[in-house]
């Protein structure tokens with residue numbers, strides 16, 4: 001009998017769900033729906049995804065062993081309750097993720113989305129066979145996940161791995177967490193775009209500037225990575241600032257944890273080996289030799305499926 005589970009990844013834009021196989025970590029069937037703006041509608045969407053997956057006939061229902069849910073915010077993995085604020089989903093705090101799917105009668109597991117993605121990458125993505133991993137994902141914010149001895153490290157109040165909120169620029173850019181100068185205000189895509197607008201506005205020249213016809217509102221993140229690969233000096237400066245900011249916080253975390261592997265996730269990790277090589281050098285330069293000499297720095301492998309696969313994995317390590 002096959003061992004399968006349902007994984008649900010709640011994102012600010014989409015709710016991704018799928019049936020995941022324990023044997024290979026592949027998504028056998030998937031359903032994606034837009035994320036509604038209120039908690040009740042989100043819960044209803046999750047239930048309809050689960051119902052559709054179960055009734056799809058893609059796999060025998062008896063092979064489905066559990067449901068795993070990954071969500072933004074701090075998640076009490078024992079109770080399933082969200083207790084950190086989640087700026088993308090107003091009113092989401094206080095929601096019990098496990099209760100949403102209780103009517104299906106399957107064991108339910110819940111965790112923070114970056115923690116789940118880290119576990120997914122550790123089990124089926126870039127890190128199989130590796131038990132000590134730091135995972136960092138770069139999107140609108142910067143998320144982190146720590147895998148120690150094959151398990152997610154949560155900390156005593158489920159607040160571990162918030163690497164995006166390590167302060168790298170005292171008194172710097174205001175962050176949604178209330179502090180100033182957090183790493184994600186410089187190294188996230190949002191942060192990189194702020195840097196890009198500042199730099200382009202000041203210089204008004206170069207291939208990147210020409211590609212937007214001098215209109216900064218037309219700038220897209222992929223234009224920066226493309227011109228970076230093409231050798232445009234301003235695109236290089238923008239990526240350098242992003243990579244340096246990321247490396248500053250990540251090297252500190254690496255010195256504390258001494259993991260075997262650093263996995264870089266998010267769209268930026270798919271922008272080619274040039275970026276990963278550039279970032280690797282910046283991180284290695286800032287990291288203690290005993291830590292850096294064994295460290296492997298690799299791009300994530302699961303792409304957009306990391307959250308769904310990771311959510312399903314929550315029940316395979318518990």
Ligand SMILES: [Zn+2]
Nearest residue numbers: 165175177182
């Ligand atoms: Zn912050």
